[in-house]
Amino acid sequence: MTVLRSTLFALGLALITPPYAVLALLTFPLPRMARYRLISGWSRVVILLAKAILRIDWQVEGRENLPARPSVILAKHQSAWETMAFQLIFPPQVLVLKRELLWIPFFGWGLALMSPIAIDRSRGLTALRAMARRGRERLQQGFWVVVFPEGTRVAPGTAREYHPGGAWLACASGAPVVPVAHNAGLLWPRNAFLKRPGTVTVRIGPPIDAANRDAKTVNELARTWIEEQQKALT
Numbered sequence: 001m002t003v004l005r006s007t008l009f010a011l012g013l014a015l016i017t018p019p020y021a022v023l024a025l026l027t028f029p030l031p032r033m034a035r036y037r038l039i040s041g042w043s044r045v046v047i048l049l050a051k052a053i054l055r056i057d058w059q060v061e062g063r064e065n066l067p068a069r070p071s072v073i074l075a076k077h078q079s080a081w082e083t084m085a086f087q088l089i090f091p092p093q094v095l096v097l098k099r100e101l102l103w104i105p106f107f108g109w110g111l112a113l114m115s116p117i118a119i120d121r122s123r124g125l126t127a128l129r130a131m132a133r134r135g136r137e138r139l140q141q142g143f144w145v146v147v148f149p150e151g152t153r154v155a156p157g158t159a160r161e162y163h164p165g166g167a168w169l170a171c172a173s174g175a176p177v178v179p180v181a182h183n184a185g186l187l188w189p190r191n192a193f194l195k196r197p198g199t200v201t202v203r204i205g206p207p208i209d210a211a212n213r214d215a216k217t218v219n220e221l222a223r224t225w226i227e228e229q230q231k232a233l234t
Contacts, residue, residue: 013049023038024109024110025109025110035114040114042110043088054187056195056200057198057199057200069176070145073144074177075147075181086146091144097118115141117134128165135172145166147166149162156183156230156234157234162222167222170210170215170218177221182200205229
């Protein structure tokens with residue numbers, strides 16, 4: 001059944017993505033927030049398909065921790081699931097991502113119109129400054145900013161160095177940091193065709209006040225909370 005469900009899901013994804021990409025291109029003249037609300041519908045459909053076909057459900061703990069104003073989300077990155085599901089769970093948001101993702105046919109076209117903060121990692125400090133500048137703009141526009149501080153997907157039970165870019169943005173803008181842990185990788189592994197049924201737990205932590213703190217301290221506070229929660233989730 002896992003093979004059958006995964007195959008049906010892949011076929012469904014192949015059917016809905018090209019026409020939705022065309023729809024996304026037609027939103028170009030609209031304001032940023034209007035574009036986001038229309039294009040993010042694709043992610044919502046995919047996550048609902050995953051629930052209906054793959055039997056991947058989810059539960060959210062700690063919603064009461066969400067601040068009332070746009071914030072910086074620092075989250076674990078294990079699979080493609082959370083990049084889409086977060087759009088159902090959190091307020092309107094933009095992703096900090098590597099610019100190469102925008103070159104992917106169909107998917108990248110729609111992603112580019114959702115006002116992401118695309119960075120060239122090879123540019124080092126210049127990329128970090130550009131991210132902070134554009135991140136402040138997005139926060140002022142009413143978007144939350146999602147950062148995966150490890151920079152890439154990691155397998156459940158493992159961890160990589162947490163890069164300070166997201167924390168730096170929070171300190172520069174005065175926005176709170178919301179740490180997020182989850183176990184999506186147990187059901188939707190990285191680059192895996194086969195997905196397993198089950199329930200993903202998304203755990204939202206208490207906001208971290210970045211005011212009067214340096215990025216290193218904020219980053220370490222977020223890392224400590226996330227990794228401690230990951231132990232319980234995997």
